[in-house]
Amino acid sequence: MNNDLDPLIQLAVSLGASKAHILSSDKIVVEDQLARKCIEPRCENYGLSFSCPPHVGSPAFFRKLIKTHPWALVIQLVIPALMLLSWERLDVGRVLHELVATVELEAIKMGYARSSGFAGGSCKELFCQDYLSCQRIEENGPCRHPDLARPSMSGYGIDVFQLIKSCGWETNLNHEDGLPAEDQLSWMAGLVMLG
Template sequence: MEGKKAVVVGHEVPPERLLADLERYRQEAIRLGMTDAKVIATDQVVVDERVRGKCRIPLCVEYGVSANCPPHSPTPAETRALVGRYQYAIFMKREVKADGMAGPDVAKNLMQGKFDPERTQRMRAVLEIPAQVESMAFYDGYYLALAYGGACKIMYCAGVECQAIQPGQHCRFPYRSRPSMESAGMDVFRMCAQVGWEVYQIGSQTDPASVPCGLLAGLVLIQ
């Protein structure tokens, strides 16, 4: 495989080039499989301690079992400080069938650690596409590009322990796993509403037939 051409980095990026690159990354996210993507200013990234509180109360099955979930993932305070250092991000969504996300069977299977392989496959896109866009931006010279995706434990390491939280060990999939937006304290629902995307509250008691579609979201901080 031909390697990527190295670029000189560290200089100010002219605004017109930055805007053109952001649009390119937005389009790339859609080409790779996202339903839609938007270029947003980072003041539209909503960080709220209550989101992270929902990881703990009631305790999520992912809590404490992965390096990319609380308490290991960045805290809301860290996320706020980090996001505040960036100007622009690509916010992306993938619409999915709601039947794999709502209803009592979904909750029961989650509690028992059983994951529907088809659903897992669909959800992987929301980890892999932001990581791919991050990589594209990185090799273009945006060396601080940073992606957030979905819950990596379910998608890559179901049934085995997270290696990254073992002393002296490292992540099995460092180029594909990223913290989910929620695990870092981002209010994805609020952000979707801000950009005009409809998002539905889905729980174990929700009738899947009442949900037009489920939504998975990712974010890449660019510059």
């Protein structure tokens, strides 16, 4: 691992990440069929923002990105599972996007000028739900939240479960059978490609 990147791990954790890990980018698994899941069954956010398909790059684009960005910072937020089933998931999504964007900016300041962040969830739903449409799509205008909104990993076909496993983390955080719903945990993840 590149020890020069340790400050990015520390920054992510100080900003609220449950875990952060530097990973060789060639460990990132990209699958075309995962990106197609945005289309069929159609995601309710498909086409609504510039950070979701069909407005993002393809799995092929991300595979090229892997070749030019040797390292990636993976960020995990561990949260109560019930949050993902309520409106609170939007708050968690906003935190994740902000965290990824902040780490991306710091990586750029550290000399990784081509760094780019990816998160989960639609930026339209997270940041512009009060607007009828995404300004970048409908008006070819500037993004309303360029310092926060990041593209969705799923649109690129990134296998997020495999990404978590590649960090040595568990995808199932609930090992006890019969654990009450209010005690169950889940997670969301973000990614900063470092180059």
